[in-house]
Amino acid sequence: MTTNLLDFDLEGLTAYCEQLGEKRFRATQLFRWIHQRGASDFDQMTDLAKSLREKLKSRAHITALPVVTEHVSADGTVKWLFDVGDGNAVESVFIPEDDRGTLCVSSQAGCAVGCRFCSTGHQGFSRNLDTGEILAQLWYAEHSLRKRFGTEDRIISNVVMMGMGEPLQNYSALVPALRVMLDDHGYGLSRRRVTVSTSGVVPMMDRLSQDCAVALAVSLHAPNDPLRDNLVPLNRKYPIAELLDACERYLEFAPRDFITFEYCMLDGVNDQPEHARQLIELVRARGDGKSWCKFNLIPFNPFPASGLLRSSAARVTEFATMLSNAGIVTTVRKTRGDDIDAACGQLAGDVKDRTRAAERMAKQRTIPLKQVS
Ligand code: SAH
Ligand code: SF4
Numbered sequence: 001m002t003t004n005l006l007d008f009d010l011e012g013l014t015a016y017c018e019q020l021g022e023k024r025f026r027a028t029q030l031f032r033w034i035h036q037r038g039a040s041d042f043d044q045m046t047d048l049a050k051s052l053r054e055k056l057k058s059r060a061h062i063t064a065l066p067v068v069t070e071h072v073s074a075d076g077t078v079k080w081l082f083d084v085g086d087g088n089a090v091e092s093v094f095i096p097e098d099d100r101g102t103l104c105v106s107s108q109a110g111c112a113v114g115c116r117f118c119s120t121g122h123q124g125f126s127r128n129l130d131t132g133e134i135l136a137q138l139w140y141a142e143h144s145l146r147k148r149f150g151t152e153d154r155i156i157s158n159v160v161m162m163g164m165g166e167p168l169q170n171y172s173a174l175v176p177a178l179r180v181m182l183d184d185h186g187y188g189l190s191r192r193r194v195t196v197s198t199s200g201v202v203p204m205m206d207r208l209s210q211d212c213a214v215a216l217a218v219s220l221h222a223p224n225d226p227l228r229d230n231l232v233p234l235n236r237k238y239p240i241a242e243l244l245d246a247c248e249r250y251l252e253f254a255p256r257d258f259i260t261f262e263y264c265m266l267d268g269v270n271d272q273p274e275h276a277r278q279l280i281e282l283v284r285a286r287g288d289g290k291s292w293c294k295f296n297l298i299p300f301n302p303f304p305a306s307g308l309l310r311s312s313a314a315r316v317t318e319f320a321t322m323l324s325n326a327g328i329v330t331t332v333r334k335t336r337g338d339d340i341d342a343a344c345g346q347l348a349g350d351v352k353d354r355t356r357a358a359e360r361m362a363k364q365r366t367i368p369l370k371q372v373s
Contacts, residue, residue, distance in 0.1 A: 003060045005034055006132035006139060009176040010183050020055055028185055034062055035186040038143030064136040065090075077337030080141065084109050084133060088126045090164050092137040094145065094156070095336050100193075101145075102158040105137050107174060108165025113199050115232050117221070117264050119303045120164045128170040134177040137163075138187065158193040162217070168201035168208065178212045191215065191255035197262065202238040202246045209253040216250055217260040217296070218243065222270050223278035231270070240282070247293070248286060258291065258329075264298045265311035265319065276322040283328055294329040295320075301335070 008016060014027040029048060033039040040062040042053040065082035068089055072078050078094040090106035111118070112125035138159060145155045159181055161167040167174050174196070180186040181194050196208065197217040205216070220240075222228035228235040235243075247259045263279075265271050283293060297320055300310040311319075316332055323330040 002058075004132045005030070005060050005062050006064070006135050007130060007176075009131075009179040010185060011179075012176060016060075020052075020059075022052060026052065030056075031183075031185050035139065035180060035183075038139065038146070040064070063132075064140040065133060067140070073337040075336055078141075078145070079337060080137070082133075082137065082140075084127075084129065086126070090129065090133075090137070092141055092163055093337060094141055100157045101155050102160060103138060103141050103156045104160050104162050105134060106163030106165055107134060107161055107167040107170045111165045112169060113166050113232065113234050115199065115219075115221075117231060117266060117300055117306055117308055119306070122303075122305050128173060129165070131173045131176045131180075134173060135180055138181065142187070154187075156187070157189070158195070159187075159189060160195045160197060160217075162195070162197045166199055166201065167196050168198045168204035171204050171207065175208075175211050178214055182212070182214070195260075199232050199234050200238050200243040200246075201234065202242055205246045205250055209250045213250075213253040213255060215256055215260075216247075216254060217262055218247060219264075220261040220279075221264050223275050223282060227270060227275075231266075244282065244286060251292060259293045261293055261295050262298055263295055264300050265316050266300050267309040267311045267315070269308065271311040271315050271319055273318070273322060276319050279323065280326040280328065284326075291327065291329065294331070295323055296331050296333055298333045299335060 003016070005013065005016075008031075010027065010031050013031050014024050017027040017030065018024065026048065030045065033045045033048075037044075039045060042048070042056045045053060048056075065084060068081040068083050070078065070080050076096045080092050081089050082092065083089050088109040090109055092106060093104040095102045095104065106129065108128050109126035110123045111120045113121055114124070115121040138156065142154070142156050146152060149155065161174070178194060178196070181189050182191060191214050193215070195215040195217050197219060198205065199219045208214070208216070219232065220228075220243075221231050222235075223240075225235060225239050228240060238246075251257065251259060263270070279295075286292065297316055299313075299316060300308060302308065302310055320330045320332055
């Protein structure tokens with residue numbers, strides 16, 4: 001089996017080139033061809049010696065994931081379903097905004113955390129993606145969008161690890177992928193514009209702060225342990241106090257001076273004034289009176305098996321106002337790509353089911369651009 005060069009960060013590719021008896025700077029050239037130019041054919045890489053290209057052709061390849069479906073929403077959001085084999089698929093979503101382009105990337109097929117309000121969690125865990133499979137989502141999205149828009153300019157300015165899976169439970173594949181995102185010879189994204197979202201894997205938050213301190217979002221969803229134990233089962237292992245301690249430690253290394261807390265608004269479950277009051281107390285007890293976190297309230301995207309409902313808009317506003325009045329910066333997430341089921345927690349991936357679902361959606365409401373299987 002030959003090696004997929006998408007699996008390497010620059011250090012790994014350099015070691016690989018050295019094994020082939022090549023100079024280190026060749027790795028940088030190759031890396032730039034792959035990630036900056038989107039090349040997958042060694043013959044395109046005209047500034048590499050023919051002998052090196054031949055060597056690479058016989059031992060390596062640059063292969064993204066097969067695209068099962070690609071859908072474009074009326075608001076410009078694009079969702080891809082990628083086949084990762086054995087009946088599994090993962091999704092990535094591109095969200096264009098006036099001043100940025102954000103790609104939401106998956107880290108696992110399924111997820112072992114099993115949050116009650118998350119359809120990925122309800123599927124269970126299939127497997128970790130490897131570094132190449134995480135990066136393939138960005139590589140494909142960036143370069144296919146450039147082609148579509150007829151530009152050589154960078155399209156994706158922000159990456160959020162908020163697709164399927166718990167990124168900090170796939171740490172060893174995640175970190176090299178993040179390094180490629182940040183590398184000036186790769187995607188050159190700033191640490192502030194790459195966000196890892198976690199349900200709270202405390203020891204790995206500490207490791208991330210040392211290995212690759214990108215922006216951090218923490219999925220809190222509840223202001224007390226009994227409720228969080230129920231919604232996010234990982235809380236039984238790392239309860240709220242330990243999680244918030246880890247957030248404070250992370251802040252010393254973080255590229256921004258705040259942590260973002262995500263809070264999914266569930267009707268009658270975690271959206272009462274009492275819950276807002278408890279959150280305010282949690283926040284005030286830390287940070288020495290300084291503002292150290294923000295809240296992002298996410299209206300729940302319902303799916304039948306959850307047995308949960310979305311909080312009313314009035315309740316979300318009331319909750320947001322309570323937090324804001326207490327001096328906590330609070331935003332309510334806009335839902336984007338609703339017509340293509342591209343919203344948080346709707347990313348689910350049995351390839352057979354999803355292919356059928358995607359085909360159904362395509363017929364009903366979306367513009368299928370192409371379907372490659
Ligand atoms: N596993 C990581 C990242 C992926 S989930 C994490 O949990 O943080 C990305 C975000 O979507 C998380 O905040 C998650 O709690 C939220 N989410 C999951 N299911 C949702 C749903 N049905 N409606 C709204 N948000 C949801
Ligand atoms: Fe996993 Fe995140 Fe979904 Fe929880 S919300 S089940 S951690 S993907």
